[in-house]
Amino acid sequence: MIETWSIVIVVSPLVAAVICAAFRHARAAEYANLIASFVCVLAAFSLACNVKDGYRFLHDYVVVDALAVWTLVCTALVYCLASIYAVGYMRLLAEERERLPNFYALFALFAATMICGPIMNNIGVYWIAIELTTLVSTFLVGFERGREAIEAAWKYIIVVSAGISLALLGTVLLYWAGSLVIGPTYDMTWDALRHAAPQMSPALTQMAFLLVLVGYGTKAGLAPMHTWLPDAHSEGPAPVSAMLSGALLNTAMLGIARFLTITDAESSSLLPRTVLVAFGAFSLFVAALFIVKQQGIKRLMAYSSVEHMGVLALGFGFGGPLAIAAVLYHMLNHSLNKSLMFFGAGNVMRVFGTKDMGEIRNVWTRFPVTGALWLAGAVAITGAPPFGLFLSELTLMRAGMASSNAWAVIVMLLLLIVIFIGFLNHFRAMYFETRPTADTGGTNSTVSVSAWMTVPMWLALVPVLILGMWWPQDLWRFFERVAADLGGAAR
Template structure:
């Protein structure tokens, strides 16, 4: 049964890729992709309770289904489903029907790589899977073929590939360090590395960890390796921005979490967790600086992603049952919330014909439903009650109070207040400020919408509801299943070490 679910999750996107390339028609492509996204999401929901009995291994140990990987699959499949619904309404207005089948082939291929990464049991193969996410998503970032999008795609692949190269070097060092104990040939699984870690040379273990964290931290978008993220997230089509922020970043973060487990087993002191905490705090600081002074609506969402990846890094860096539980809860909440935020940004960007915040005003008049959904999402993404991110951030803050990194708790709290004020100040202007006279006659800032009358359609509004409702429910109710699930992940991550 479990293997069947894994095959469904992996084969459904492959079928979409093949069908899109064979049929070469836009309408069948978009609905085949949506059907695959629904199937993947349902399979992941069924997989979640099964993963608690794990870890389970398949295909000679190259695939692992454990609680941590299954949780990331839930985040990825949720975003894939929401993005696939939104893409039907959004991509139609780009007048790219001739190339639309290629978009959906790439989109499903991107989903496949992000679904594959969390269940890779071999550290080397995991690196390959993460690199494949870069190669596939690069073509999606520049899909619209504008000068800015092509430049963003080049920056994305150069910066991320440089970072991933460091992660490869760290992976090789881990292999070499363990080979001095296990012999020249062995299966480089997570469990094997964890078992060998206590006997590995501490200098090799420390250097290898530094390299993999900087490498995969580049993919996550942690500061100061974040420079690719604002461009790639802001220049790609909105369904692509959603996958980059809500799915891709999580698949790299799981690598950092697994390597933290190995470093704990190696007993090399506080340095590994201190590094992750410092990178998380730096990401929050950089995000706060750029959010307050941001002028581009999609870059505002991108810097918000950097903020929340910093929060995730702090949660995993603090460790312990509370830190892990808060990080996992925040991962799901952010995936849902950031999808909602990019959906709203995509709607206003297409109707107003600009990404400039100063040129977008009185959103509720044009969007009486989706506009208010977007505003509710803006309140939620800042960590305000009663939404779910408030609860996950409180849990992470509490976790940090029981660690040597108490300074990071107070810094996180201060920066979250700054971000709350800065982020919602932009939305005050978007929703409640009148159009300044100097813009009313400015031909470069007038509404030059490429969107037809009636946009956004139900395809663009429905996923906003599907993202917001769980955020509100999860802000009031933490299901008992989540408690058991988070406890199982925390126990597995602490095995062999003392976080």
């Protein structure tokens, strides 16, 4: 059963990509991608219900364990919501209608590469999967072919590829460290390296981890390696931005978490976790600075992603079952919530014809329903109650106080307050300030927000609200299993 669903979740978007490329019909491409996304959600939840101790197949190249499955659930949900939204959003790009099959083929292929990453059981093949996500998503970032979009695509592939090269160097270094214990040739599985880690050189393993942290941290959007992220998120189509933020960043963060288990097994040194916590705290600091003074609407969402990846880094750095549970809960809520925020930003951008928040006013008047959903999402993304991110961040701070890096909890709390004030101040201006020239001049009255662009906002907000008031007991047990797989000991 697990093997079947694992194949289904990978093959479905690949089949959709082939259909989109072969038939060259916009409507066929829309629905092929949409159906594939529904199948992926079904497969992901089926895997979550059946996964136990980690299932391996294809000569141990594929591992389906609790951590991988949780990442697949987040990815599949974002892929599904973004696919629904893309139907309405991309139809507004009338000049791109002939290129829509290309878009959906790339979109489905992007989903397939992100799905492959978490289930790779070989550190080298995992690196290849992450690099493939970069190659495919670059074309999506520059899809609209504007000057800024092309510049963002080039910046994205150059910066991220440089980071991934460091991750490759760290992977090679770790392989070398393992070869001194296991032998010159061996299967580079996560388990094999964890078992060999106690006999491996501490200097080599820790240096390898630091290189991997910088490399995959670049892909995950941790500061100061985040420089590609604001441009890519800002210039890509809104459904692509949702996929980049809500799914891709998690896939890269998973690699850091898995490599961390190897350094944990190698020694009791606090260096790897302390460095990871420092990167997380610095990411929150950078996000706070740029959110307060930001002018671009999607760049605001992008720096929010830097913030939340910093939160995940803090959680993995703290370690322990409670911190791991908080991280995974945060991962799900952020994926849903950030999708909602990019959907709302896409709606506003299309109607107002601008990305500049200074030109966007009276959102209530133009979007009575969509505006309410977007504002609720803005409150939620700042970690305010009664939404899911508040619960995950509160749990994470509780876990952090019991760790050896308790100082980071104080930093986190102070910066989250700054981000809360700065982020919602922008929304206060867009919703409650009046600017006569923005009432009519900047609004495109011919653009209407269809149900395709509103329904996924509801589908994202409702779970975030429910998860803020109720943490299902089954999820606790699932998270305990992940913590056990990751070595769960607090540091």
